[in-house]
Structures are given as structure tokens and as C-alpha cells.
Amino acid sequence: MKGDADIARTAALFADPARVRVLLALGDGRALAASVLAAEARLSAQGVSAHLAKLRDAGLVVAEKSGRHRFYRLAGPDTAELLETLARFSPAQPVTSLREGTRAEALRTARTCYDHLAGRLGVAVTAALLARGALAGAADTRRRxxxxxxxxxxxxxxxxGANAGPVFAALGVDLDAAAAGRRPLLKFCLDWSEQRHHLAGALGAAMATRFIDAGWVERRVKAHRALRLTPEGEQALRTRLGIGELAA
Known part of the structure; x- marks a missing residue:
């Protein structure tokens, strides 16, 4: 027989700032080498290996071998969702430098939440899909x-919505392909920085992949989850979704 879930044991894994930095570096769903994670978390090779071992034992991170190299990724979207949940309940860290402030603003503007778009960009795209009839139901994306x-x-x-086909086709997203997998087509998250809903699930992942492949967004090198909207992306959002200034 087993007792209640040992929440304290899992919670203790998030009590180490360096270990949290490792998880955040993996938050966009990619698999990264230990050396990359060590640089991101400001750890030695030995230090990052110790943290990764604990995260693997807890089932939060998995390892994949490619040739002689080993890469690490989050065990699945549930781990990313747990990070997002903790972020909503956590106070903001004090910004002590221009670099930290720039990074924090970048994450709030546009980022990945596991494998879909989040931040002001993800919220704006979801609201535009609702406004154009690609999604139907609630009046807006505000927290209920x-x-x-x-x-x-x-x-x-x-x-x-009734206009889902033409709207997603105009964006270059194949609805049938997104719906063909075992993953739910439609899921939604409550964005921790905007407190509005953003699109997740298979369709959200397909949207993010399309934005990256089309060059509408690109990853910021030193903040793996943060995305930068390119001029081509701004034009695409304006003409295809009616989204103007992202900051607005």
C-alpha cells in the first residue's frame, strides 16, 4: 500500500535556484546538452550533472542519447505546466541590472510555454483567433x-469556430495534421504574466512551429524561452490576424 503523495519531496527540488534555472532552460521543450545547461545555470559540469540526476530520479527530466552525446529535456508538458503554475504563485525577483530587466521584459513579451506561444504574443494571437472566428465560445480571453x-x-x-479552416490556412497551419495525433487538439493555459488564456495543445504547438519555421519569431540566444518577433512576423500578424503593436 502507498500513502499520500510526497509533495514536500518534489517541492524540495524547486528550492534550489540553480536547479530551477536548469528546468527553465528546458522550458521550451528542446533537448539540450549538459554543457549548455551548465552555462545557462552558471554551474560546473559536475554541479549540473548532480542536479540532472536528481531531476531524472524524480521523473521531471529525461535523457536521450545521440551518438556519443547525451541530451536532456523535460519529461513532458506536465513539467512545463508545473513550472508555469509555480511562476504564478512566486514573487518577482528583484531586478538588479539592465540585463536582468531586459530579459524579464523579453519573457513577458514573447516566450514559449513548453512548445506553444505565451506572453503578450501568445495571448494576442489567441484573442485574434477568437475575434476572427477561428475559435468560438467565450467572449474574450480574460480569466474567468x-x-x-x-x-x-x-x-x-x-x-x-466557423472560420477556423480559412484563418488557419492563411497562417499556413494544417488543421487536419494537427488533429491527427493522439494529443488533444485544443488546450488552453492561463498565462502567468498576462492572466489571460493562450492556446496550447496540438494546435498551439503547430502554431508555434509555423511561426518559427516561417521566420516570424526567433529564439533569443541567451534566454532560451524568450522569443523575438521579427519584422516579417510583425507584418504577418498585422495582415493575417489584425494584430497591431504587440506592446499595446
Missing amino acids: PGDRISAPLSEHPYTL
Whole structure:
């Protein structure tokens, strides 16, 4: 027989700032080498190996071998959702330098939440899909009274809208291909920085992949989760989704 879940044991893994930096570096769903994670978390090779071993034992991180090299990634979207949930309950770290302030603003503007778009960009895209009839249901993307401050939403109020086909086709997203897998097509998260819903699930992942492949967004080298909207992306958002200034 087994007793209650040992929440304290899992929570202790997030009590180390360096270990949290390792998890955040993996937060965009990519697999990274230990050397890259060591640089991101400001750790020695021995230090990052010790942290990765603990995260693997807890089932939060998995390792993959490619030739002679080993790469690490989050065990799945549940781990990323746990990070997002903790972020909502956590106070903001004090900004002590221009570099830290720039990085914090970049994350709030546009980032990945595991493998889908988040931040102001993800929220704006989701709202535009709703406004153009690609999504239907709720009047807007604001947090509903019954929504818990956690991700994903246990019950979301959205379905595909009447204009889903042409809107997603204009964006270059194949709806049929996104729906063909075993993963739910539609899921939504309550964005921790914007407190509004953003699109997740298979369709959210397909959207993020399309934005990256088209060159509409690009990853910021020193902040793996942060994305930069390119001039081509700004034009695409304006013409295809009616999104103007992102900061607005």
C-alpha cells in the first residue's frame, strides 16, 4: 500500500535556484546538452550533472542519447505546466541590472510555454483567433471567475469556430495534421504574466512551429524561452490576424 503523495519531496527540488534555472532552460521543450545547461545555470559540469540526476530520479527530466552525446529535456508538458503554475504563485525577483530587466521584459513579451506561444504574443494571437472566428465560445480571453491560477485550464470554454479552416490556412497551419495525433487538439493555459488564456495543445504547438519555421519569431540566444518577433512576423500578424503593436 502507498500513502499520500510526497509533495514536500518534489517541492524540495524547486528550492534550489540553480536547479530551477536548469528546468527553465528546458522550458521550451528542446533537448539540450549538459554543457549548455551548465552555462545557462552558471554551474560546473559536475554541479549540473548532480542536479540532472536528481531531476531524472524524480521523473521531471529525461535523457536521450545521440551518438556519443547525451541530451536532456523535460519529461513532458506536465513539467512545463508545473513550472508555469509555480511562476504564478512566486514573487518577482528583484531586478538588479539592465540585463536582468531586459530579459524579464523579453519573457513577458514573447516566450514559449513548453512548445506553444505565451506572453503578450501568445495571448494576442489567441484573442485574434477568437475575434476572427477561428475559435468560438467565450467572449474574450480574460480569466474567468472559476479559473484556478494554474495551467492548463481544467475546462476551457473554446471550440473551433466557423472560420477556423480559412484563418488557419492563411497562417499556413494544417488543421487536419494537427488533429491527427493522439494529443488533444485544443488546450488552453492561463498565462502567468498576462492572466489571460493562450492556446496550447496540438494546435498551439503547430502554431508555434509555423511561426518559427516561417521566420516570424526567433529564439533569443541567451534566454532560451524568450522569443523575438521579427519584422516579417510583425507584418504577418498585422495582415493575417489584425494584430497591431504587440506592446499595446
